[in-house]
Amino acid sequence: MKVLVTAKRVVDYNVNVRVLSDGSGVDLNNVKMSVNPFDEIAIEEAVRLKEAGKATEVVVVSIGPKNAQEQIRTALALGADRGILVETDIEVQPLGIAKALKAIVEKESPQLIITGKQAIDGDNAQTGQMLAALCGYPQATFANKLDLGDDSATVTREIDGGLETITVKLPAVVTTDLRLNEPRYASLPNIMKAKKKPVDIYTPEDLGVDMTPRVKTLKVSPPPERKAGIIVGSVEELVDKLKNEAKVIG
Amino acid sequence: MSILVIAEHDNTQVKGPTLVTVAAAKAIGGDINVLIAGSGCGAAAEAAAKIDGVSKVLVADNEAFAHHLAENMGALIAEIGKDYSHILAPTTTSGKNIMPRAAALLDVAQISDISGVVSEDTFERPIYAGNAIATVQSSDSIKVITVRGTAFDPVSAEGGSASVENLSNSTDLGLSKWDKEDIVKLERPELTAARIIISGGRGMQNGENFKLLESVADKLGAAIGASRAAVDAGFVPNDMQVGQTGKIVAPELYIAVGISGAIQHLAGMKDSKVIVAINKDEDAPIFQVADYGLVADLFKAVPEFDALLG
Numbered sequence: 001m002k003v004l005v006t007a008k009r010v011v012d013y014n015v016n017v018r019v020l021s022d023g024s025g026v027d028l029n030n031v032k033m034s035v036n037p038f039d040e041i042a043i044e045e046a047v048r049l050k051e052a053g054k055a056t057e058v059v060v061v062s063i064g065p066k067n068a069q070e071q072i073r074t075a076l077a078l079g080a081d082r083g084i085l086v087e088t089d090i091e092v093q094p095l096g097i098a099k100a101l102k103a104i105v106e107k108e109s110p111q112l113i114i115t116g117k118q119a120i121d122g123d124n125a126q127t128g129q130m131l132a133a134l135c136g137y138p139q140a141t142f143a144n145k146l147d148l149g150d151d152s153a154t155v156t157r158e159i160d161g162g163l164e165t166i167t168v169k170l171p172a173v174v175t176t177d178l179r180l181n182e183p184r185y186a187s188l189p190n191i192m193k194a195k196k197k198p199v200d201i202y203t204p205e206d207l208g209v210d211m212t213p214r215v216k217t218l219k220v221s222p223p224p225e226r227k228a229g230i231i232v233g234s235v236e237e238l239v240d241k242l243k244n245e246a247k248v249i250g
Numbered sequence: 251m252s253i254l255v256i257a258e259h260d261n262t263q264v265k266g267p268t269l270v271t272v273a274a275a276k277a278i279g280g281d282i283n284v285l286i287a288g289s290g291c292g293a294a295a296e297a298a299a300k301i302d303g304v305s306k307v308l309v310a311d312n313e314a315f316a317h318h319l320a321e322n323m324g325a326l327i328a329e330i331g332k333d334y335s336h337i338l339a340p341t342t343t344s345g346k347n348i349m350p351r352a353a354a355l356l357d358v359a360q361i362s363d364i365s366g367v368v369s370e371d372t373f374e375r376p377i378y379a380g381n382a383i384a385t386v387q388s389s390d391s392i393k394v395i396t397v398r399g400t401a402f403d404p405v406s407a408e409g410g411s412a413s414v415e416n417l418s419n420s421t422d423l424g425l426s427k428w429d430k431e432d433i434v435k436l437e438r439p440e441l442t443a444a445r446i447i448i449s450g451g452r453g454m455q456n457g458e459n460f461k462l463l464e465s466v467a468d469k470l471g472a473a474i475g476a477s478r479a480a481v482d483a484g485f486v487p488n489d490m491q492v493g494q495t496g497k498i499v500a501p502e503l504y505i506a507v508g509i510s511g512a513i514q515h516l517a518g519m520k521d522s523k524v525i526v527a528i529n530k531d532e533d534a535p536i537f538q539v540a541d542y543g544l545v546a547d548l549f550k551a552v553p554e555f556d557a558l559l560g
Contacts, residue, residue, distance in 0.1 A: 011378070013514070016513065017378040017382060019381075019382045026377075026378060026381075094350065094360065117495070120378070123376065129320065129324075129348075129351045130351070132320075133324055133350070133351040133352075133354035138426040139351065141347045142346075142347070158343070158489075160343045161434060162432050162487065162488075163432040163433075163488070164317075164428070164431040165428075165429040165430050166317075167427045168426045169425055169426070177495070178482065179481070179488065215359045215387065216386065216387045217385070218385045219384075220377070220382050221382065221383050223380055223383055223520075226539050226541075229525070229537075229541040229543060230541070231537070232542050232543065232544050235544065235551050236558065238542055239559070241542050242526070242542070246503070246524045248446070248502050249446070
């Protein structure tokens with residue numbers, strides 16, 4: 001069984017993002033870029049399926065600028081077999097990404113597609129669901145546990161009140177939540193090996209996909225700042241402030 | 251303009267985030283209809299008809315919609331939603347699951363988790379874990395939107411008198427099957443509805459120590475939350491997680507205990523009215539957003555706090 005996974009290039013999760021003073025966006029100059037952490041979980045899950053003998057090949061796709069090859073190499077170092085880059089310099093948005101992924105799905109015919117539940121830049125949480133809709137496949141979002149059978153997958157999902165288990169027919173799209181697994185680190189030998197693994201490059205035009213953004217960002221602003229608070233000296237003082245100054249407890 | 255609000259409900263009651271979503275629909279302006287899809291959901295439909303500002307309730311009462319499976323719900327929403335200018339749902343795990351599917355079927359973008367309405371096609375939404383607010387404009391004929399649960403004051407659940415229309419839609423695509431759910435029984439308020447929240451982090455050291463917070467929570471009528479670190483460590487279940495990828499909350503009072511304050515956690519609680527941080531590390535980032543900070547060992551401070559509450 002072939003498994004397709006995604007690796008979006010995003011600002012590293014440890015970076016404290018700064019809004020540009022002209023309101024045009026956030027400062028991406030000299031900022032560390034990484035694989036979206038939820039995609040890392042997707043890659044890890046696919047590699048584990050291969051190690052368990054359930055998957056035969058893991059193909060990783062990234063959609064974005066030329067530099068997104070770095071994220072594909074990271075995924076290859078973690079155990080994916082080969083990569084596909086859909087190279088574009090336009091701002092990628094979930095619907096366009098889903099359309100490009102659908103074109104790749106048609107070429108590759110994977111039985112299982114695993115994506116991160118959201119990317120930590122736009123926080124949209126849409127791509128997996130949109131891809132499933134466009135392909136007519138079922139979806140299992142926010143996966144906490146995945147049991148893969150021959151023609152179905154049973155997935156435990158993180159929902160607001162707790163957990164829910166559903167079974168989806170294959171092919172299907174699964175999106176990862178935080179606790180599906182803990183991704184490994186790439187070893188140096190595997191990083192070296194990854195450099196020799198094949199990566200195919202397409203443009204959206206090659207795939208016949210229109211990725212024109214449908215949503216225009218008019219401006220980006222910093223969030224409202226909280227006014228500086230105080231350090232209290234004791235628990236008594238804290239309770240006094242909450243009762244008599246903030247008046248939030250009785 | 252005509253706006254369709256996808257209600258979150260349990261077949262008998264309409265849940266709180268729906269009232270926030272109707273408030274966002276009012277801010278956009280136009281005729282507001284509400285969809286109740288479920289199985290045996292007549293009572294929820296009656297409740298929805300009383301929501302302030304709603305003109306019509308559409309009811310899809312069929313086994314196909316029993317567990318709100320995304321495939322059947324997405325197809326239903328895309329089918330009836332094509333006659334509307336806006337389709338709104340709350341940013342809950344259900345809304346997040348279903349709405350992008352409907353949007354893709356309609357070949358339109360989705361605008362996720364809006365925190366403000368600028369005009370009928372322009373909205374504000376947090377990006378980068380709330381470290382920036384984007385103002386975005388949609389060029390699509392149908393705007394599919396999810397609404398942040400803390401961003402609008404909920405409309406009244408009473409006072410409306412909407413008409414109720416039963417739909418015949420019943421398509422079960424048969425792509426997925428619901429097996430079971432494991433819902434945590436709450437003896438305290440729900441996180442997203444609580445006036446006071448007390449949350450524990452890695453500093454709690456284990457799940458047993460959350461009992462310290464329970465005693466305080468019971469005295470304050472508070473909900474109990476947790477940071478990702480505490481959930482990942484297995485101290486408490488996932489439904490307690492507050493943060494970028496967990497629940498977004500904005501209570502009157504948020505008490506962070508043994509939480510360092512990673513940006514991903516701050517993203518879920520920094521709109522709280524009053525924030526208290528108790529942490530023994532005076533350099534912890536949580537103190538930068540706290541109104542009242544107490545640098546102390548939580549295992550001494552929390553029992554003392556508890557005792558002073560009487």
